[in-house]
Amino acid sequence: MDAIIICVPTPLDEYREPDLSFITNTARAIAPHLRAGQLVVLESTSYPGTTEEVLVPILESGNGFQLKVARQTGPHGTDEFFVAFSPEREDPGNDSVARRDIPKVVGGLNSQASELAGTLYGAIFNRIVPVSSPAVAEMTKLLENIYRCVNIALVNELKLLSLRMGVDIWEVIEAASTKPFGFQPFYPGPGLGGHCIPVDPYYLSWKAKEWDFQTRFIELAGDINSAMPYHVVSSVSRALNQQGKALKGAKVLVLGVAYKKDIDDLRESPALTIIELLQKDGAEVSYNDPYFPFIGKGRHYDLQLKCTPVEEIGNYDCALIVTNHSDYPYDWIAQHASLVVDTRNAMKGIHGDNIVRC
Secondary structure, X not given: OOEEEEOOOOOXXXXXXXXXXXXXXXXXXXXXXXXXXXXXXXXXXXXXXXXXXXXXXXXXXXXXXXXXXXXXXXXXXXXXXXXEEOOOOOOOOOOOOOHHHOOEEEEEOOHXXXXXXXXXXXXXXXXXXXXXXXXXXXXHHHHHHHHHHHHHHHHHHHHHHHHHHOOOHHHHHHXXXXXXXXXXXXXXXXXXXOOOOOOHHHHHHHHHHHHOOOOHHHHHHHHHHHHHHHHHHHHHHXXXXXXXXXXXXXXXXXXXXXXXXXXXXXXXXXXXXXXXXXXXXXXXXXXXXXXXXXXXXXXXXXXXXXXXXXXXXXXXXXXXXXXXXXXXOHHHHHHHOOOEEEOOOOOOOOOOOOEEEO
């Protein structure tokens, strides 16, 4: 191989600290087989410094220091290989932007590594964005995801305030979006999901402690977004109370368990937390999701549930919309459900006394 691309998970451990075991184990497996002139690119999201502080030492020591990373620009030795970082940029379910049109950021340990990485990815992507170092490229990915995390937390907090004030936050966002400058819409929901936004900000928070720095915006945004599933469960309880029913013993059908609409991805989905919280409060919980016939066991859950046909919605005390899949017949749901609690504005334009937006 002339190029080796490492793209493995970087989750958080039980203490919400970085788990780099997938990177380190992969690096140890690669190291004995390296040869001079090869290019190794890390794509896994991590804190600034991971490439130089974690990956490179393993690659060099794992081959008995017979090879070393090319750090200086200029003619490279016969015992050198090249290392770069290039963050993954993905938006599952988004088919409006072709993969090749997403600019590819590359940061090498020297200019030759950046050039090689640019040549590699230039065969696929229409635009290459070279930066001065792997740390800059690593921080770029974190900024992109933290930007989204913080703004989603902001709009989630404004949603909670708007509910108390009797203001429709969705209408507010739609009106604000008409401004042709200085505003980008973000939307509230039942909590964050996916492999990036709920996880990546904590990598920077953890690393910042090395410089005796507290990332207050990141931590506050994390607190707000992590609290949203609890808000959803409280909303379901209040809505049932309005109908003279208790949450304990109530039959609740969760509509949608994927972390976002129209994809088959459960990673960090708030639906999983919501189901567990409902069960803890004594509700009988089932789910429907066209992308998941069964939910078994994952890193942080063990539900063992089979998909319930949406046609059985009339047998439930509450239908809880957590993921607004496009395939759901929302008009039909409004007509046949005793109670609908909507966390995604999926029932926009549909009115009924049985519909509660939270």
